[in-house]
Amino acid sequence: MLDPGDDDTLAAAFAARERWAFDEAYRRYAPSLYSAAYNVLGNAEDAADCVQDALTRVWRSPHAYRRERGLVRSFLVVCVRNEAISRRRSQLRRQHLEARLAAEPQEHEVLRAGDPIERDRLRAALAKLPPQQRVPLELAYYEGKTHAEISDELREPLGTVKSRIAAGLRKLAAALDTATP
Amino acid sequence: MNERDHVGENAALYALGALDEFTQSAVDAHAAGCAACSRLLGAAEDDVARMAAAEPRHQPPGAMVRRLRPNLPAAHAGLLSWGAFAAALLLAILPSAYFWQENQAMRAAMTARTDAMSRLAGTSVRSATFTAMNGGASARVMYAPDGSWYVVLVRGAEGALDVAWMHDGRRTMLGTVQPYGDVAMLYLPKSHRMDQLALVEGPRVVAEAQLAYESK
Numbered sequence: 001m002l003d004p005g006d007d008d009t010l011a012a013a014f015a016a017r018e019r020w021a022f023d024e025a026y027r028r029y030a031p032s033l034y035s036a037a038y039n040v041l042g043n044a045e046d047a048a049d050c051v052q053d054a055l056t057r058v059w060r061s062p063h064a065y066r067r068e069r070g071l072v073r074s075f076l077v078v079c080v081r082n083e084a085i086s087r088r089r090s091q092l093r094r095q096h097l098e099a100r101l102a103a104e105p106q107e108h109e110v111l112r113a114g115d116p117i118e119r120d121r122l123r124a125a126l127a128k129l130p131p132q133q134r135v136p137l138e139l140a141y142y143e144g145k146t147h148a149e150i151s152d153e154l155r156e157p158l159g160t161v162k163s164r165i166a167a168g169l170r171k172l173a174a175a176l177d178t179a180t181p
Numbered sequence: 182m183n184e185r186d187h188v189g190e191n192a193a194l195y196a197l198g199a200l201d202e203f204t205q206s207a208v209d210a211h212a213a214g215c216a217a218c219s220r221l222l223g224a225a226e227d228d229v230a231r232m233a234a235a236e237p238r239h240q241p242p243g244a245m246v247r248r249l250r251p252n253l254p255a256a257h258a259g260l261l262s263w264g265a266f267a268a269a270l271l272l273a274i275l276p277s278a279y280f281w282q283e284n285q286a287m288r289a290a291m292t293a294r295t296d297a298m299s300r301l302a303g304t305s306v307r308s309a310t311f312t313a314m315n316g317g318a319s320a321r322v323m324y325a326p327d328g329s330w331y332v333v334l335v336r337g338a339e340g341a342l343d344v345a346w347m348h349d350g351r352r353t354m355l356g357t358v359q360p361y362g363d364v365a366m367l368y369l370p371k372s373h374r375m376d377q378l379a380l381v382e383g384p385r386v387v388a389e390a391q392l393a394y395e396s397k
Contacts, residue, residue, distance in 0.1 A: 006353050006354055006355065007354060007356075028356070030241050030245070031238065031239075031240060031241055032233070032234070032238075033241075034239055034240075034241035034245060035233070035236065035237065035238045035239045036233045036236075038239040039233070039236045039237060039239075044239075044242060047239070047241075048241065048242055048245035051241070051245060052245065061209075063213035063214070064209070064213070066212075066213070066216070066219050068216040068217075068219035068220045068223065069212075069219045069220070069222060069223040069226070070220070070223030070224070070226070070227060071223070071226075071227060071230070073230060074223065074226040074227045074229070074230035075223065075226055077226070077229070077230040077233050078195075078196050078198075078226040078229055078230065081198055081229070081233065082195075082198045082205065084198075085198035086198075086202065118234055118235035119235050121235070122231075122232060122235040137197070140194070140197040140198070140199035141197050141198075141229070141232060144198060144199075145199065146199050146200065146201050147194050147199045147200065148201065150199070162190045162191070162194060163190060165190075165193055165194060165197065165199065166190040166192070166193035166194070168193075169193040169196070169197065169225060169228050169229070170193075170228075172228065172232070173224075173227070173228040173231070176228075176231055
């Protein structure tokens with residue numbers, strides 16, 4: 001018997017674009033998705049718009065998600081984050097054009113986690129990374145920079161930056177797994 | 182890259198949001214037709230979702246929920262009527278009720294919610310306690326007599342716990358209890374009765390609850 005509460009059932013139905021699965025995913029993950037957007041944009045209205053637009057785009061893209069992708073939650077969190085990062089880049093471009101806004105720096109809620117246990121685990125896992133992997137990873141995740149921008153900033157070749165970020169993320173995941181109680 | 186290229190190391194960059202829009206679109210297009218790259222992306226997305234889970238949580242405004250709601254099909258809209266309203270009230274009230282015996286400071290909050298409680302007084306609620314758990318943790322489930330919703334509450338758990346429905350010799354995972362202060366909770370709207378629930382930590386069942394119903 002299929003149970004809509006089961007993650008596998010939800011993922012299969014989501015991949016098949018069944019409407020109930022979209023509704024159920026939204027019901028389950030709205031707080032995570034909103035938080036992901038808010039933590040990038042720092043503004044409630046922008047965050048809500050961002051979630052709305054990202055989910056609408058997913059729903060309208062017939063092949064956006066396939067079963068092999070894995071957890072629907074992770075897929076949607078990344079969709080929303082990427083939409084939020086794209087919006088923030090646009091905002092920053094506008095701000096650069098309007099030089100007077102440069103005096104209003106963007107705030108980042110880096111590692112000010114709601115869950116202190118998760119925050120400490122993440123902080124410890126990041127600290128274990130060698131600086132050449134940790135720094136580009138942090139620039140990408142916390143500052144929303146593209147790998148080209150990171151390459152410019154660190155004066156490292158694009159391919160090197162890409163490899164270090166990929167290796168850093170793998171190591172971070174492994175360290176988080178090891179630290180799992 | 183273009184959409185014929187495999188994703189490779191771009192998976193991590195994609196999940197972190199570090200690709201330019203052109204490359205991101207190429208990754209999307211390629212992954213739509215490539216199972217191996219979809220798996221690669223999914224793994225990187227899991228890693229980034231874990232990082233995101235360590236960041237501050239924010240409650241979405243009601244307006245955000247309402248904006249998507251008009252798109253819900255009629256069958257779902259029905260679920261969002263009184264049943265969902267009662268369930269939402271329960272979500273607000275039950276954690277307080279759970280704390281009440283130990284924390285007298287919650288009295289004021291409980292009093293302030295008397296109106297809401299009186300609404301619920303007309304709704305029959307059943308409950309069952311999970312078998313004793315290790316480490317002093319305790320858990321119970323409150324549920325509707327017709328099986329239309331369940332709320333699982335866990336206090337004092339050290340790690341993440343999943344809730345499973347045990348039936349026909351099988352285990353169907355229902356979800357993970359989410360922390361609300363010291364209490365972790367999972368709300369499950371359902372359309373059928375479940376006789377046995379289990380709390381699962383990793384592969385191991387750590388507690389079970391038997392749910393009783395009146396015959397239909």
